[in-house]
Amino acid sequence: MPRLLQRAARRRQSPRSAGQSHLTGVLVGALALLAGSAALGLVANHFSPRGIPLLPATTGDGEEAPALALPAGLSGIGLEEAKQAFDDQSALFLDARAPEEYEEAHLPGALNLPAYEFDDYFFDLMDPIEEASRIVVYCHGGECSDSIAVAERLVEFGFSEVYVFEGGWRSWLESEGATAEGTGP
């Protein structure tokens, strides 16, 4: 074997070069995994009934706009409408946040129906929910999904006048709306 080839073969067998090729293999594997699963996600999203567009439909003014429109079948209300409903007492407010957050502060009169413990709380709140002519659900703010999750469950149960307060608790606080504390409404 020519000397140059022998030297190249020796270099290939050296531990340092083996380690480098091993590391390259791990990196290539990781990149392939990322690319493959991303492609899988795009294909699945294309065929899924719950698929979403690649570019979100914003409300127009950029960063503060919600990432996505509400799911089909759900309606949202803004701060002004929520305040109106609160002042008129024309809606039952449901707080979809965790119980400890509700206890800390909530909209006066709102009932706590945590998204994460929906089944544990819902049946105790059946009567006031059934009596309400209109239901407004809120959570932390524009991007939180707890209010949507609760509203979707209520719609599944046959309630039709269900609205998501899109600005949520944050916009209520920013507008210096009234608050209450404790475990009760």
Added chain:
Amino acid sequence: MKRLASIVSHPVVGTVCRLLVGGIFIYTGYPKLLRPDDFARLVHGYRILHVDMVNLVGITMPWMELVAGVFLVIGIIPRSSALVIAGMLAVFIGAGFLALMRGLEIECGCFFPFMGGHELGWDLLVRDAVMLLLALQVLVWPSSFLPRRRRAAM
């Protein structure tokens, strides 16, 4: 110190780390891929990505979590899977840290939906950091309790 290293690098520890981290990523990734709209909304809540990127991340990231988790559990390219998971955990920790430093009160989107994810807090970052250490264990000392063929291919 040597004793600690021998414990950390033990195949049993490696196997436990691999199954635990992989299992958690399957458990958290699967519900997210069923609801890409909700997950995209949560991603947007971190206020890091431009709004045009949010849906792309909402669509692809849950699949990356799930595939990397499945690969890690069954032992297909375990070190590459551990590297992907470690990278994602580092991103979660960085994004969470930035959100907390900016005083954002958002849902973490870690366990989702209806799994007690709740609001982003320092405790969740600590949990992610622990998981990152477990993923690094697999990356550095891949478990030897793998099918022989795969072990040879690592």
